[in-house]
Amino acid sequence: MCGIAGYSLNDNSELDRTFVAQALLAGIAERGADAVGYAFRSSGSVAVHKQRSGASALLDRVSVPEEATQLLVHVRDYTKGHPTIEANNHPVRHGSVVGIHNGIITNDEEIFARHRFVRSHPDMTVDSAAIFALAERADSLAEAFDQLRGSMAAAWMDERRADVLFLARGVGRPLWIGRGENELLFASTEATLKLAERYCEVELEREEVAQGTLLALAHGREVWREQFKPDHAHEETPLPAVRAPREGASCLKRLAAIAAAV
Numbered sequence: 001m002c003g004i005a006g007y008s009l010n011d012n013s014e015l016d017r018t019f020v021a022q023a024l025l026a027g028i029a030e031r032g033a034d035a036v037g038y039a040f041r042s043s044g045s046v047a048v049h050k051q052r053s054g055a056s057a058l059l060d061r062v063s064v065p066e067e068a069t070q071l072l073v074h075v076r077d078y079t080k081g082h083p084t085i086e087a088n089n090h091p092v093r094h095g096s097v098v099g100i101h102n103g104i105i106t107n108d109e110e111i112f113a114r115h116r117f118v119r120s121h122p123d124m125t126v127d128s129a130a131i132f133a134l135a136e137r138a139d140s141l142a143e144a145f146d147q148l149r150g151s152m153a154a155a156w157m158d159e160r161r162a163d164v165l166f167l168a169r170g171v172g173r174p175l176w177i178g179r180g181e182n183e184l185l186f187a188s189t190e191a192t193l194k195l196a197e198r199y200c201e202v203e204l205e206r207e208e209v210a211q212g213t214l215l216a217l218a219h220g221r222e223v224w225r226e227q228f229k230p231d232h233a234h235e236e237t238p239l240p241a242v243r244a245p246r247e248g249a250s251c252l253k254r255l256a257a258i259a260a261a262v
Helices: 017-031 108-115 129-137 142-147 190-200 245-261
Strands: 003-009 035-042 045-051 070-076 092-094 097-102 153-158 164-169 176-179 183-187 205-208 213-218 221-227
Touching: 003 017, 003 097, 003 153, 017 035, 017 070, 017 183, 017 190, 017 245, 035 097, 070 097, 070 153, 092 129, 097 129, 108 129, 129 142, 129 153, 142 221, 176 190, 183 190, 190 205, 190 245
Parallel strands: none
Antiparallel strands: 003 070, 003 183, 035 045, 035 070, 092 097, 097 153, 153 164, 164 213, 176 183, 176 205, 213 221
């Protein structure tokens, strides 16, 4: 069980880019401690920062430039792809696509073989790479994700499409969005969006994304929505949402201290 979060902002949004990132990271911190990372888009390219630790070791060092309007945040509780190999940790890159994933893709090796995809690192084995390989090949068309078997909530940016951030929910993993006046935030849990509302003083209209839905976001707005056929036959043992309670408690305490110092 991993945690994902992030945002798409309008240039008019007055939210502090770094502080929102910290709030979102604190909100998902309890969902995994094997690795943590974030990515943002600035001047067209995507910058990625990740490390093998829990969120508490990164929270104070998160830094997002004020011109950045797109963000991905991830905490990892790994299943496939050992976190000692950096390429397995999120955000994951495949070509022009950088993404984050919560879930388990069971046919990733089959997808790589069928399409003759080449992994971005020779030691990379993480199953999430199949999502982003398909996204790059199919220009993020929803129907491409019909091929996936397993569970998924994912988000990604494509460096070929400067203004767009994509979200997709298959089955077995939660995904929420929150719409503000000049921003759209997303997270694995509604509680994370509520946390961002409280600390960042923003009012959000919250919605749980339906299974089999792909969303395209740009400039803090949803610009289109498509459906795909998720793997409803997938079965796995349910995992507890709270995988790293100490990380969650530590990050929430530190977030309160950061807010008090502003």
